Amino acid sequence: MWNWKTGGLALGLVFFLAVLLVKPIGVSTQFVILDGIVWDMVDPSVVTQTEDGKYTSTNAYLAKSGGKYAKNVANPLNYSFVFVIAMAIGAAVSAGLRGWVPPSERVMPPIWRANFGDSHMKRYIAAFVGGFIVLYGARLAGGCTSGHMMSGMMQTSLSGYLFALGAFGAAVPVALMMYRKEG
Amino acid sequence: MTTVILALIIGALFGFVLDRVGAANPQFIIKMLNLTNLHLAKAILLAIGVGSILMFGGQMLGLVDVGHMSVKTAYVGVIVGGALLGIGWAVSGFCPGTGVAAAATGRKDALFFIAGGLLGAAAYMATYPSVKAMGLLEPIAGGKVTLGTVPGSKYEGLTSLPGDILGIVLGIVFIVVAFALPDRLVGAPEGDTQPAE
Numbered sequence: 001m002w003n004w005k006t007g008g009l010a011l012g013l014v015f016f017l018a019v020l021l022v023k024p025i026g027v028s029t030q031f032v033i034l035d036g037i038v039w040d041m042v043d044p045s046v047v048t049q050t051e052d053g054k055y056t057s058t059n060a061y062l063a064k065s066g067g068k069y070a071k072n073v074a075n076p077l078n079y080s081f082v083f084v085i086a087m088a089i090g091a092a093v094s095a096g097l098r099g100w101v102p103p104s105e106r107v108m109p110p111i112w113r114a115n116f117g118d119s120h121m122k123r124y125i126a127a128f129v130g131g132f133i134v135l136y137g138a139r140l141a142g143g144c145t146s147g148h149m150m151s152g153m154m155q156t157s158l159s160g161y162l163f164a165l166g167a168f169g170a171a172v173p174v175a176l177m178m179y180r181k182e183g
Numbered sequence: 184m185t186t187v188i189l190a191l192i193i194g195a196l197f198g199f200v201l202d203r204v205g206a207a208n209p210q211f212i213i214k215m216l217n218l219t220n221l222h223l224a225k226a227i228l229l230a231i232g233v234g235s236i237l238m239f240g241g242q243m244l245g246l247v248d249v250g251h252m253s254v255k256t257a258y259v260g261v262i263v264g265g266a267l268l269g270i271g272w273a274v275s276g277f278c279p280g281t282g283v284a285a286a287a288t289g290r291k292d293a294l295f296f297i298a299g300g301l302l303g304a305a306a307y308m309a310t311y312p313s314v315k316a317m318g319l320l321e322p323i324a325g326g327k328v329t330l331g332t333v334p335g336s337k338y339e340g341l342t343s344l345p346g347d348i349l350g351i352v353l354g355i356v357f358i359v360v361a362f363a364l365p366d367r368l369v370g371a372p373e374g375d376t377q378p379a380e
Contacts, residue, residue: 007204008226008361012233014197019238022189024253025197027280031304039305061311079186086194087280088287093195094202095288101208107291109210109276127292130275131282131299132306137267138279139307140260140314144268145278148255150227153357154234156330156350157254158341159261166265167272168216174273175216176369182219183210 001098015150022079024155026147028138029069030084036062036073047073061139111183141166198284207284209276209292216273218368225361232357239350242333249335256326260319275299 002010018025036057040046047057047070055070057063062070072078095101108123116122138144141163143152149167152160204226205211214220241247255261272278277285277296285293307314314320325339331349332340340346 008229011230087198090195090198091284128299132303133271135303141264170269
């Protein structure tokens with residue numbers, strides 16, 4: 001683990017590198033793209049190519065903004081999707097080099113165990129429900145912690161500040177109520 | 184093809200750093216949110232500050248393409264969605280990027296987070312027309328705006344302040360706040376014999 005100064009500097013450099021070479025970092029859209037890829041595999045009529053070479057979808061969300069999501073569903077080897085896969089690889093390499101996550105933490109972090117006990121099922125349900133709310137919220141907001149908050153506030157965009165206000169404004173009280181015991 | 188190679192390099196660096204800074208560990212996310220360990224908050228503030236200063240400084244020197252900026256629209260749903268994300272973030276200890284990174288480091292709870300996330304994203308795809316009809320997605324305060332007016336950018340400024348200089352000033356503010364923040368804001372509970380860290 002790095003201290004916050006090294007970690008923050010490195011994180012800032014990566015966000016800068018992304019905007020220097022390509023575009024700001026974002027992740028949550030790719031959950032939609034993966035959903036779209038799976039859905040289109042089951043039902044190929046979901047995403048279709050129009051006569052002028054553009055893409056569209058029977059789903060209004062995939063078809064919005066000139067079908068840019070539909071296009072990425074049809075062509076998964078695009079920058080943003082590969083970026084998320086590479087992110088997973090990078091995290092795995094880092095974890096591997098430091099000996100992976102200790103087995104005792106692979107199901108739940110200590111602070112969860114201290115407050116809610118050792119039930120695996122309880123933790124998995126919380127993670128699943130949490131994931132559902134996080135991604136629904138991220139899509140409603142149009143971005144997540146990386147796209148809206150980090151990339152957005154770094155660019156001084158108003159939406160980034162609004163997002164951070166909503167996210168921390170809800171997350172801090174919930175965390176204060178849920179996790180009263182130190183873990 | 185070049186962009187895919189860049190995606191591999193920048194993505195891998197991002198994932199590596201997320202793990203090293205502790206963001207892929209729900210323990211640190213939760214302890215940031217319940218204000219008992221602000222290590223990660225300090226790292227995030229420093230990162231935003233460093234990124235901002237480099238980007239706007241680079242723009243002023245003509246080294247960074249202003250066209251690479253991508254500003255998202257401001258609308259009421261940004262705050263509502265942000266709040267929803269915040270609730271799930273506190274419950275699970277993951278956000279979309281760090282959840283994927285955490286699963287890659289071997290955390291099983293993160294796999295459940297991703298499964299829930301895929302379902303949540305699908306639920307949004309299904310309900311998008313009604314969300315839109317509710318007016319939650321209507322732009323406010325000019326929509327895609329930056330706080331100042333960034334020279335050469337396609338985005339309007341909320342104010343006429345020079346956006347690049349404002350970005351550098353705010354970047355410095357973020358870094359100062361990162362250093363000024365204490366390690367924790369909430370004290371150890373009474374009778375708790377465990378060391379704070």
